[in-house]
Amino acid sequence: MSTQELRKERIDRGIKVRSDGLYALMSWREMAYLTLPRFILIAGMLSLPVFMPGVYWQRVISIVCIYAILALSFDFLAHFVGLVSLGGAFFIGTGGYIAGILNSYFGVPPILTVPLAAIIGGVVCTILLFPCLPLKGVYFAIVTLMYPLFMARIIEAFDIFGGTDGITGIDSFSSAFVEQYLIVAMLLIFVFGIRRMVNTDMGLIFTAVMDNDQAVKASGISITKYKSLAVFIASAMGCMAGACLTHIYMWTGISQFALDFSILPIAATVIGGSGTLVGPLLGCLILVPVSELLRDFGTLRIVFYASLLVGFILFKSEGLMVFGQRKYEQFERWKGI
């Protein structure tokens, strides 16, 4: 190979570098290199409900989005703040009950209960988790796992908010269109919003808290403040998803504190690629529909489901999104000189 050709190889390897910042504007191809994956995600998510056959599968897509928001909040807390939270069920249940109470006791319309549940739920979850914030790793995980069980038993024992029957007769969203697209739009906004936030200077503080909290303290920054801010963001997202779930089912009950909501998002994050923020969405898009498809197998369903999970973890342990991203960035001869 002549020197000139070798030189060309080396330049081509820098496509990722060259499509960063101002260089991205140099040609349509480089702009497409940057924007196409994002465009596919947005267009795909928005058109997904349209292509679904029947109401049942449209409902599945909504559930996918709810799980995806939970998985996103798990991924954000675990891989950008360093708090491994098993509190997905806690967030869903809190948000669900707040939306249910607001709607059936106070007559607040669903369009208001969803944002209200996010804010009130975020505050409630943050206050309850506040004493656990100095904990790290598996200790934080255990405490957050305990909270949903704790809430469910309190509601059951004191027979408040409908007790074991839950609150029934909650309003649904005004139309199927709103129900479908509200939650898809929320998911997309959260994915891109969180991604943007972790790249700001404030997002850097979160990463620093994960990396080395002593050094953050020595830098004159309160780690408790930033940890509780992160928990608020994550729990507000989870509560919002919970409120949507309540309005979709027109019911809220203690099964919203079920551990499915804590565990499935983690499995989805592992499959999709942890620390990518889009990966959890991808994982949910695979896991939730597969779980529905496998219903035909009856009791063998969980066997197939588990084998699928094990297969992913054995053969693509880094996660689909990490793998895909790496391959995409390795497109060396994408553009001639």
Added chain:
Amino acid sequence: MTQPILRMQNVSKVFGGVKALNDVTVDVFPGDVLGVIGPNGSGKTTIVNNITGFIKPTSGKIFFKDKDITGMAPHKIADMGVTRTFQVMRPYYSLPAYKNLVIPLFSPRAKRTGGWRGGGRHGDRATVAVDILEEIGFERDSNIPFKPTSSLPTGYLKRLELARCLSLKPEVIICDEVFSGLSMSEIASMVPLIERLHAEGITIVMIEHRLRELFQVANRVMVMNFGQKLIEGTSDEVMADAKVKEAYFGSEKIEEVMTYA
């Protein structure tokens, strides 16, 4: 007589049955370079941890400019301008070197003071961070500020610790063994840096084992042994003291051993 900027008053710290600090009283005056020496386990790092709030003293008081800071949270003490380096370096290994400084520059204190040597309000934090790193010896031409922190040698990590303090525009820097683990040439380039910080009016407390370099910069030296303050004075006074000789060497012949120090 000027009033001390930092004062430890009868500070004791007990870990279970171990008295890590026993009734230590010391004053640090503005513009001082106070050296703290002592054998291993004599409580030097415990002093740093007590002053900067990482552990609370069992008894006694610590004052910064006549304000009681005993038992305050570490980030509040750092916010007042008392900063520290860690003996075991604590950089953010997952970030490039300059982003390590974006974090202290984000702090409330850096917002008030505008970062080390101004410019903070105008430039963005990354630019200020690279400027600070360049001043402290990260060669921008060889792209060292932009390298991953995990790939940097110890010398740079020690400087990074100092840079984190400097980005807060501190009034006091407490250096916990900044020379340890460095090669002779790295130490030789570190000494002028400390001297420059001193010349800029920053009060420095240095915990050190490298006596020769310490005596070069310190105007007062305090000797610790078994959690107690043995003596405080100029380097000559300290070295001539019989108790110090005994703590370090058991008995006489200090000059002979010093040539290897």
